[in-house]
Amino acid sequence: MKIELAESYGFCFGVKRAIKIAEENKNSSTYGPLIHNSKEIERLEKDFKVGLTDDHNSFASGDKAVIRTHGIPKNELAELKANNVNVVDATCPYVTKPQQICQEMSEQGYEIIIFGDDAHPEIKGVKSYAKYGATVVTSPKDLENLKLKEKIALVAQTTRRVEDYMEIANYLIPRHKEVRIFNTICNATFENQEAVRKISAKADIMIVVGGKNSSNTKQLFSISCDNCKDSYHIEDEKDLDFSWFKDKKFCGITAGASTPDWIIQNVVNAIENNLKN
Numbered sequence: 001m002k003i004e005l006a007e008s009y010g011f012c013f014g015v016k017r018a019i020k021i022a023e024e025n026k027n028s029s030t031y032g033p034l035i036h037n038s039k040e041i042e043r044l045e046k047d048f049k050v051g052l053t054d055d056h057n058s059f060a061s062g063d064k065a066v067i068r069t070h071g072i073p074k075n076e077l078a079e080l081k082a083n084n085v086n087v088v089d090a091t092c093p094y095v096t097k098p099q100q101i102c103q104e105m106s107e108q109g110y111e112i113i114i115f116g117d118d119a120h121p122e123i124k125g126v127k128s129y130a131k132y133g134a135t136v137v138t139s140p141k142d143l144e145n146l147k148l149k150e151k152i153a154l155v156a157q158t159t160r161r162v163e164d165y166m167e168i169a170n171y172l173i174p175r176h177k178e179v180r181i182f183n184t185i186c187n188a189t190f191e192n193q194e195a196v197r198k199i200s201a202k203a204d205i206m207i208v209v210g211g212k213n214s215s216n217t218k219q220l221f222s223i224s225c226d227n228c229k230d231s232y233h234i235e236d237e238k239d240l241d242f243s244w245f246k247d248k249k250f251c252g253i254t255a256g257a258s259t260p261d262w263i264i265q266n267v268v269n270a271i272e273n274n275l276k277n
Helices: 014-024 037-049 074-084 092-109 122-130 162-175 187-200 215-227 259-274
Strands: 002-005 030-033 051-053 063-067 087-088 112-113 136-137 151-156 176-182 203-209 231-234 250-255
Touching: 002 063, 014 037, 014 092, 074 122, 087 203, 092 112, 092 122, 092 151, 092 259, 112 122, 112 162, 122 136, 151 162, 162 176, 176 203, 187 203, 187 215, 187 250, 203 259, 215 231, 215 250, 250 259
Parallel strands: 002 250, 030 051, 030 063, 063 087, 112 136, 112 151, 151 176, 203 231, 203 250
Antiparallel strands: none
């Protein structure tokens, strides 16, 4: 069986930057999981004494709080600073962009529509920057019964599928006088999605490596399933079931933007070792 990695996969610029920031700030705590990969978070805690808290009120004056890559709500950031917490911002620059757009467009009187998952921490943060509120949708159906202003500003969660984003845009454009569409899907997402599209079209089994709660990994898995029915989303090599590989000739592998190289290599090694036995 041939094993091949996608042309683009794994750690993106924003995650690499956040990991470096965390490693440089030993004996600190991240507010929320820094990235959506529990194994990497365990490594940071073990090797760099970087803890984790889900409550921004647990930080006292003088404590060091590392802000997760997904960002946090505007009011919580303000509260941390008001309480003299030493804030180290590891928010991905691709995430701060839609935050800025929401604030600016909202102030200019535009209705803010966000394409993404309302429960995702990135969207909770982005939404908070819209001065007069924002509507979060996942499909054109969510827009059907809404009474919206004539001026619309549309942004997307950084890790969403561009095809799905275009469906939202195409629904809004003929129905409103002005629709400002901002391409806030990050470059790494585009590259990883295009790469999985290519490799899954020729593979007869696909392994997608990444956290189960990672949005961008879920999108890669969805694209992979479109082309290869035997696609599997795993967190690490322990999730592999080697019966999947019976009679397979081409195994494609990709990984989400928050999946470290060492986990990907462990997966490759485990598959190769099984083939030898």
